[in-house]
Amino acid sequence: MFTLIAFLVAIGALVTFHELGHYTVAKLCGVKVLRFSIGFGRPLVAWRMFDTEWALCPIPLGGYVRMLDEREAPVSDDERPHSFNAQPVLKRMAIVAAGPLANLLLAFLLYWVVMAHGVVQWRPWVGTVVDNTPAASAGFRAGDRVVAIGDRAVANWQEMRLALLDGLAGRTQPLDIRVMTEAGPAVRHLDVARFSQSNAQAFESGDIGIMPVRYLPEVGALEQDGVAMRAGLRPGDRMLSADGRTLPDWQSWVAVIRDNPGRALSVNILREGKPMTIVLRPASVDSGEGFVGHVGISPRTDDSWRAALQFSQRFDLPHSAQAAWNKTFDTSWMSLKFLGRMLVGSASTDNISGPLVIASVAGQSAREGLIAYLEFLALISVSIGILNLLPIPVLDGGHLMYYTAELVRGRPLSERVQLIGQRVGFALLFGLMAFAMLNDISRLFGG
Template identity: 60%
Template structure:
């Protein structure tokens, strides 16, 4: 229920702000707005305080502002000056652009609220290196401090990850300069192609196989009914060896379990200071094209490391606003670069997400607290703003393209050309939405 509520609230806020952008600028330009609708379908609620009818409909995936327009019906002679189609092209451009720009403004405001409270950050310290990953092949070691990525200095884990995303869009080998635990300077070169498409996609999302988190070789939680619970393992058990082989790191245990689906393992643990042997058989689970072992446990975080990892950054009101604007701009630019790289084949379409993934993330961030949820809203608001500015007919950007062409040509684009563009745009947008939904189902099914 929390996931559903968080998703509906997100869509409601983002759509409302987008459509209010169109509405406010239309009113400023003297255009009559006939209807302001949240959602689609048969209206559930409607009211008309003045000349605009305000409507709430049952299908929440969008909304619209309907303006007086001679192309859509008869307009009284005295009202023709307030019709959208009779406005100068610059006014129509302003009205159409106001929706996406309102989404970008909303992102600035949301980031401002979050940043003004103080921003928890993580130092760019490597806590865990995933075995058989691009990061492991590059020679990363636990305790490395990331200094710069592709020549760009970073001061936090978040900055390092964004720099990796940016670099992955334009280079196949990414140089990362680190300071080792011993204080020496070293360069690691991340190359993901040799590890397959999934590794490339993960790198494009800022994950080469590194994590700032560090875990102890001990069980933090046990899933009821899982292989670990059936073997009698408990939270707090310290893991020591498998079949006589010492495994000192949590990552070693993860790798051992993954590589042992359906196999009997003799596990040596320490419980309340005493050694104990248990028999454990990992379950077999499908993960894409391979079968891996799973026992249903969560690790015990290394509290001392986590205390060393975290720090807080504080800003005054103006500083927070400037930081919010910069973050919105950087995220918007990265979104544009990502879309451009998808068009030329440098980024995978598998990174597209649809409503199911968005709903899932909405629920997750809502459980984490108000600030993570607001940051999620800001990110989606930026995505909506950028997507709507793309020059694709049926989107706001498509209309902007027609009106700019009108300014250049001195006359409107023909209705035939607009109709053809609308058909092409609808097919393109429907295809992207279908692909995004397929990606959603693939993620839900573990593909």
């Protein structure tokens, strides 16, 4: 219920702001607005204000502004100057573009609030390097402090992920990553071509096999009635060695367990300062690429490392406005580039998300607090704005495409051409929504 409410509030706010963009510019251009609707279907609630019917409808997947238009119903001579179709093409373009631009404006305002309040950032320091990943092959070590990706300096973990996402796209040559180690500056050469197939989807999200968190070789939690619990392990136990192999970090423990499915291991632990030995036989689990060991343990995070990673960043109002502008621009530009890569086939369509994933993330961000929720709203607002500017008929960008053609030709496209475009646009939009829903189901339910 909490997730559903967070999702409905998010969609309601974003759609309202989008439609207010259309409504405001339409009124400024002298166009009569017949209905302002949030949602689709038969109105649950409706009232009249400012010569417009305002409606709240039950299907919360969008909204619309219905304007006086001779193409939809007869218009009297007195009201014709106030109809949408009677407006010059530049006014029509302004009304249509106002919706997506309102979403980008909303994103800027939300980011401004977030930046002025202050945000918790993570330093671009490597806490964990996952085995058998591009980062491990490039020589990354826990404790590396990333300074720059290629020629792009990074100051926090988010900037690093964005720089990786941008630097890895379509790349065939190694990517140089400058880091600071205990011994001084160093360069990690990330060989993208070597892992381009097996790690393609991870690359698209900027994932090369490093994490900011650091895990201790200690038991944090146990799977109920799992192998480890039945063997007598308890939360707080520290792993020292397994079959004589020292376990200096959590990754070493994971490697031992994964490599020994079904084999009894003699594990030395430290419990409340006292050494102990237990026998542990990992269960054999099919990973899809062979059988691996599994015992049902999650690690304890290194709280001191986490505290060193985090820092609060706060700006005064002028600088927070500049930071919000930069954030909105960067997010919009990255969204456009990612869409372009999907169109040319260099980015996977598996990254497209639909309402189920958006609802899930809405609930998660709302639980983290107001600022996290506002950041989520800003990101989705950018996505809605950019998506609606795509030149697909039935979207605002499709109408802008028609009006641009009208400007060039000196007359509108024929109704037949526009009708065909609408049908194609509906088919594309329906297919996109269906694909996004399938992706959502696969992510959330493992289908």
